[in-house]
Amino acid sequence: MNRNSNIKKDILEKIREYKRIIIHRHVRPDPDAIGSQAGLKEVIQHNYPDKEVYIVGDDPGDLSFLSSMDSIESDTYSNALVIVVDTANTDRISDRNYSEGKDIIKIDHHPNEEPYGSIQWVDASSSSTCELIADLVKSTPELTLNSEAARLLYAGIVGDTNRFLYPATSTKTMELAGFLMEQEFSHTEVNDAMNQVELKIARLKGYVLQNLQVNSVGVGHIVLTKKILKDFDLVDSDTSAVVSLPGGIQGIEAWVIFVQQQNKAYRCRIRSKRTVINEIAKKHEGGGHPLASGANAKDEKEISEILNELTDAVQQKK
Ligand code: AMP
Numbered sequence: 001m002n003r004n005s006n007i008k009k010d011i012l013e014k015i016r017e018y019k020r021i022i023i024h025r026h027v028r029p030d031p032d033a034i035g036s037q038a039g040l041k042e043v044i045q046h047n048y049p050d051k052e053v054y055i056v057g058d059d060p061g062d063l064s065f066l067s068s069m070d071s072i073e074s075d076t077y078s079n080a081l082v083i084v085v086d087t088a089n090t091d092r093i094s095d096r097n098y099s100e101g102k103d104i105i106k107i108d109h110h111p112n113e114e115p116y117g118s119i120q121w122v123d124a125s126s127s128s129t130c131e132l133i134a135d136l137v138k139s140t141p142e143l144t145l146n147s148e149a150a151r152l153l154y155a156g157i158v159g160d161t162n163r164f165l166y167p168a169t170s171t172k173t174m175e176l177a178g179f180l181m182e183q184e185f186s187h188t189e190v191n192d193a194m195n196q197v198e199l200k201i202a203r204l205k206g207y208v209l210q211n212l213q214v215n216s217v218g219v220g221h222i223v224l225t226k227k228i229l230k231d232f233d234l235v236d237s238d239t240s241a242v243v244s245l246p247g248g249i250q251g252i253e254a255w256v257i258f259v260q261q262q263n264k265a266y267r268c269r270i271r272s273k274r275t276v277i278n279e280i281a282k283k284h285e286g287g288g289h290p291l292a293s294g295a296n297a298k299d300e301k302e303i304s305e306i307l308n309e310l311t312d313a314v315q316q317k318k
Contacts, residue, residue, distance in 0.1 A: 108129060
C-alpha cells in the first residue's frame with residue numbers, strides 16, 4: 001500500500017469519526033477551490049447522510065453557478081472537523097475561523113510550502129484538488145458519487161487544467177474526468193458556463209491583447225491600473241478571465257498580468273510555458289506552482305525587478 005493510500009484511509013477515518021465537518025478553501029476562489037470544496041461536501045453528504053457538512057468562505061461571485069456558501073455561527077466549530085482544500089498557506093484560507101475546529105486536514109495540489117493540519121494530503125503532481133477528491137472517491141469502494149458532486153469536481157478539473165491544456169493534465173486526469181462524466185450531468189453546460197464572459201470582460205481581453213508588452217526573450221506583461229479596471233467597470237477578480245490569454249501567443253515564454261489594488265500595490269499573476277517561476281514569486285511575497293504563481297509588487301520599481309528576474313530565468317532556460 002503506498003503512502004497516498006494510507007493518507008486517504010486516514011482522511012476517511014476522520015470523516016467517519018466526526019458528526020460535523022466544515023470545509024474551507026482559499027480567498028478569491030477559482031473553479032478548483034469551489035469545485036473541490038462543494039464537491040467534497042456533496043460526496044460526504046451523499047455517502048454519510050447523517051453528517052452536518054458546511055462550506056464557508058468569501059462570496060464565489062461569478063462562480064455562484066457552481067455553489068453558494070453556508071453561513072454558520074462561530075460556535076459551530078466546537079467538536080468540528082475542519083478540512084481545508086486547495087490552499088497552500090494558512091494566511092490564504094478564507095474565513096479565519098478555520099483554526100477553531102477540533103482537528104484540521106489539508107488537501108491540496110500546490111507545493112507544500114506551509115505544512116498545517118494533523119493530516120496533510122498534498123500531491124503537487126495532481127492537476128487540481130478536484131482531481132484528488134475524484135481519486136479519493138474512485139479508489140474507495142465504500143464511496144460513491146452523485147451527479148452534483150461529479151459536476152462540481154469536473155468543473156474544477158476543467159478550470160485548473162484550462163480545459164485539459166496545461167502540462168499538469170495526465171492520463172490520470174483524463175481517467176478521472178471520464179469517471180466523473182459517467183454521472184448524469186451536462187458537461188457541455190459546465191464548459192459553456194465556464195467559457196461565457198460578460199461583454200465588458202470580452203472588451204478587457206481585447207485591451208490586454210492590444211496593449212501587451214513583449215520583450216526580446218519572450219517575457220510579456222501588462223499593467224492593469226485601478227483606472228483601467230474602473231473604465232472597464234471591472235474588479236480585481238475579473239482579471240482571471242485574461243490571465244491565460246498571452247499563453248496562446250507564439251514566442252511568449254512567460255508573462256505577468258499586474259493588477260493594481262486599492263492600496264496602489266500590484267497583484268502579480270505570473271504564468272510560464274516552461275521556465276519555473278514560483279521561486280521568483282516567493283521573493284515577492286508570493287508563491288504557487290512552478291508554471292503558475294502569484295506575487296505582490298509594491299510599486300513600479302518592483303514590477304521592473306520581477307520582469308528582469310523573469311527575463312534572466314527565461315534566458316537561462318533557453
Ligand atoms: P493567481 O494568479 O492568483 O491565479 O495565482 C496562481 C497560483 O499562485 C495559485 O495557485 C495560487 O495558489 C498561487 N498564489 C497566488 N498568489 C499567491 C501568494 N500571494 N502567495 C502564495 N501563493 C500565491
